[in-house]
Amino acid sequence: MIIKNNWLYTDLGNAKVENYPALYHGWSGRVFDPRYIIVHYTAGSQISSTINWFAFTPRKYGQTSAHIAIGEDGRVVQFVAFNDFAWHAGAKWNGLTNMNWYSIGIELVNVGFLRSGFPIPQERQLSAVHPNEKTARVWETYPQAQVDALIEVGRLLRKAYPSIVDVLGHSDVAPGSSLDPGPAFPMEQVRHDIFSITPPPTTLPWKQAITEWARTRGYDGPDPE
Numbered sequence: 288m289i290i291k292n293n294w295l296y297t298d299l300g301n302a303k304v305e306n307y308p309a310l311y312h313g314w315s316g317r318v319f320d321p322r323y324i325i326v327h328y329t330a331g332s333q334i335s336s337t338i339n340w341f342a343f344t345p346r347k348y349g350q351t352s353a354h355i356a357i358g359e360d361g362r363v364v365q366f367v368a369f370n371d372f373a374w375h376a377g378a379k380w381n382g383l384t385n386m387n388w389y390s391i392g393i394e395l396v397n398v399g400f401l402r403s404g405f406p407i408p409q410e411r412q413l414s415a416v417h418p419n420e421k422t423a424r425v426w427e428t429y430p431q432a433q434v435d436a437l438i439e440v441g442r443l444l445r446k447a448y449p450s451i452v453d454v455l456g457h458s459d460v461a462p463g464s465s466l467d468p469g470p471a472f473p474m475e476q477v478r479h480d481i482f483s484i485t486p487p488p489t490t491l492p493w494k495q496a497i498t499e500w501a502r503t504r505g506y507d508g509p510d511p512e
């Protein structure tokens with residue numbers, strides 16, 4: 288993939304990757320100023336549901352969108368141009384008034400945590416305590432193809448928009464209302480692979496989030512506490 292005119296294109300640059308313009312996006316009177324990538328999970332298992340919701344479901348409430356979604360198989364779909372606002376993280380954070388003004392939103396197709404109506408195959412289950420919670424839940428791990436696609440897109444974004452300096456989870460900026468992308472998401476590896484950031488583990492809640500899955504992939508990291 289490459290980025291051209293704020294959209295993802297195939298390697299040769301002759302065709303956009305799959306895209307469905309979002310119904311809800313933009314912000315009048317402001318210039319988009321992307322500084323972060325914010326990672327979400329969809330809380331579902333089908334990318335088709337995400338496409339339907341963002342591009343084909345007119346609604347009065349919950350008018351959300353993200354710049355892209357990535358399927359479990361690494362399928363990448365774009366909904367909003369990278370020089371425009373997607374509506375995915377309206378929280379205030381770190382002195383910034385509205386994170387939609389400062390971030391690229393990426394949805395990963397993932398159930399999140401095990402609950403009624405949202406089964407997770409045994410081999411994809413990870414029991415872990417979310418850094419913002421006290422007790423463990425069973426989380427769905429992220430397949431390598433999906434993480435690889437995220438890293439590829441993240442590196443393209445970093446190169447195309449040098450103002451982007453870090454990747455955050457939705458729950459980092461909205462700790463009271465969001466759990467995504469959850470402790471099964473290999474945040475440290477993704478930050479490292481996109482931005483060459485290796486933060487001191489002692490200051491990061493993600494220290495608790497290094498997963499069995501990550502370790503079986505051969506990733507180094509601190510042991511969970």
Ligand SMILES: [Zn+2]
Nearest residue numbers: 327328457467
């Ligand atoms: Zn989210």
